[in-house]
Amino acid sequence: MPSPQKSYSGSEDYLPHRSGPAIKAGRRVFSGFDSLPGDRCLEIYKIMVRARAVEERTLKMSKSGEGIFWVGGPGEEAFNVCLGLQVQKGCGPAFDYLHLHYRNLGIMLAMGMSMADHIRQMAMTATDRHSRGRNFVCHYAMPEWNVIPVTSVIAVQYVMAPGTALMQKRHGGNGVSVVLGGDAGSSEGDFSSCMVWSTRPGNELPVLMIVTNNGFGISTSTKTQHSERNISDRGEAFGIPGEVVDGNDPVATWFALERAFEHCRTTRRPFLLEAMVSRLHGHSSSSGAARVHNETDCMRDFERRLIQEGVIHRELAELVWHDAREEADAAVEQVMSEPMPTPDDVDRFTYAPSPVDAVYPEDYTGLPR
Numbered sequence: 001m002p003s004p005q006k007s008y009s010g011s012e013d014y015l016p017h018r019s020g021p022a023i024k025a026g027r028r029v030f031s032g033f034d035s036l037p038g039d040r041c042l043e044i045y046k047i048m049v050r051a052r053a054v055e056e057r058t059l060k061m062s063k064s065g066e067g068i069f070w071v072g073g074p075g076e077e078a079f080n081v082c083l084g085l086q087v088q089k090g091c092g093p094a095f096d097y098l099h100l101h102y103r104n105l106g107i108m109l110a111m112g113m114s115m116a117d118h119i120r121q122m123a124m125t126a127t128d129r130h131s132r133g134r135n136f137v138c139h140y141a142m143p144e145w146n147v148i149p150v151t152s153v154i155a156v157q158y159v160m161a162p163g164t165a166l167m168q169k170r171h172g173g174n175g176v177s178v179v180l181g182g183d184a185g186s187s188e189g190d191f192s193s194c195m196v197w198s199t200r201p202g203n204e205l206p207v208l209m210i211v212t213n214n215g216f217g218i219s220t221s222t223k224t225q226h227s228e229r230n231i232s233d234r235g236e237a238f239g240i241p242g243e244v245v246d247g248n249d250p251v252a253t254w255f256a257l258e259r260a261f262e263h264c265r266t267t268r269r270p271f272l273l274e275a276m277v278s279r280l281h282g283h284s285s286s287s288g289a290a291r292v293h294n295e296t297d298c299m300r301d302f303e304r305r306l307i308q309e310g311v312i313h314r315e316l317a318e319l320v321w322h323d324a325r326e327e328a329d330a331a332v333e334q335v336m337s338e339p340m341p342t343p344d345d346v347d348r349f350t351y352a353p354s355p356v357d358a359v360y361p362e363d364y365t366g367l368p369r
């Protein structure tokens with residue numbers, strides 16, 4: 001790939017002189033009867049590329065010793081970016097709450113998080129805003145955007161979401177509690193608890209339940225574990241409407257998410273959306289995270305469509321990739337010069353202050369020795 005000169009910053013058009021306007025006026029990209037305008041497609045595409053560039057760079061970090069453990073979402077960018085762009089971002093019950101899974105980088109980038117704030121957690125630096133270098137990558141926590149701390153214990157987020165949704169319903173407004181998890185996690189009791197708590201008669205809650213179905217729980221195929229036709233069909237017994245969407249198709253995803261959000265915002269009741277996505281690498285670095293080539297790549301598919309339908313030029317696509325990779329490299333370089341946590345602060349932020357602290361003044365954790 002050539003190394004084009006950098007001529008882009010922020011939302012300005014790419015290459016206005018070399019190849020005409022970045023977006024051809026009036027172009028739309030269709031999926032069935034739905035279509036998105038070219039400028040929205042370009043916005044989604046650029047964030048998808050940035051997400052993929054960070055994933056590629058952090059995968060390298062896990063191999064080079066600049067980071068230890070990698071987990072992430074290559075193959076889920078189309079779905080995640082569309083979701084992140086539709087979130088009502090803010091702090092408190094008037095805004096959406098996010099109970100995320102560990103493959104949701106695209107959501108956070110689309111909401112405006114910097115690459116560096118993802119990479120700091122990968123490098124486990126003390127400057128990591130989510131966990132001060134003490135948690136795995138993709139385990140975000142941002143109270144200012146209602147991002148509830150991500151846990152490695154799968155599916156527990158489903159049982160937390162009705163809690164924030166209950167507060168939102170009491171508060172008034174149209175905030176939604178969005179919760180995401182994988183297909184394997186949907187077998188946990190927490191998933192059922194979410195359906196029960198979101199549909200108590202007279203106390204229905206605005207929970208947008210999402211399952212990103214990538215067909216695997218680590219190395220176990222979903223097909224060998226589930227006999228229901230769709231995971232989203234399980235909502236039927238609780239009166240929760242649902243939909244299955246091709247999460248590799250950003251246009252279809254955009255409208256499915258619009259419908260789901262609209263339902264929760266206006267009826268103050270739950271919705272269950274199942275997105276069929278790909279997992280383009282092994283589960284995590286613990287299993288080697290090898291690239292697989294027998295699954296749909298939403299990134300390359302969308303790029304091909306945008307070029308074929310005349311929304312963007314190949315030259316523009318190359319420039320977007322070039323800039324995203326440069327941004328990721330620069331972020332890693334910056335982060336690797338930042339301080340690491342020290343042994344003395346290993347207990348900090350682990351336990352909230354409690355009255356027991358006074359009883360055990362020498363022991364920061366407040367626990368008996």
Ligand SMILES: Cc1ncc(C[n+]2csc(CCOP(=O)(O)OP(=O)(O)O)c2C)c(N)n1
Binds near residue numbers: 181
């Ligand atoms: C309660 C619990 N059981 C088991 C594990 C081990 N584990 C980690 S990831 C994973 C598979 C999760 O698969 P899925 O929910 O489909 O999400 P995906 O990783 O495919 O996105 C399992 C079983 C865990 N972290 N927590």
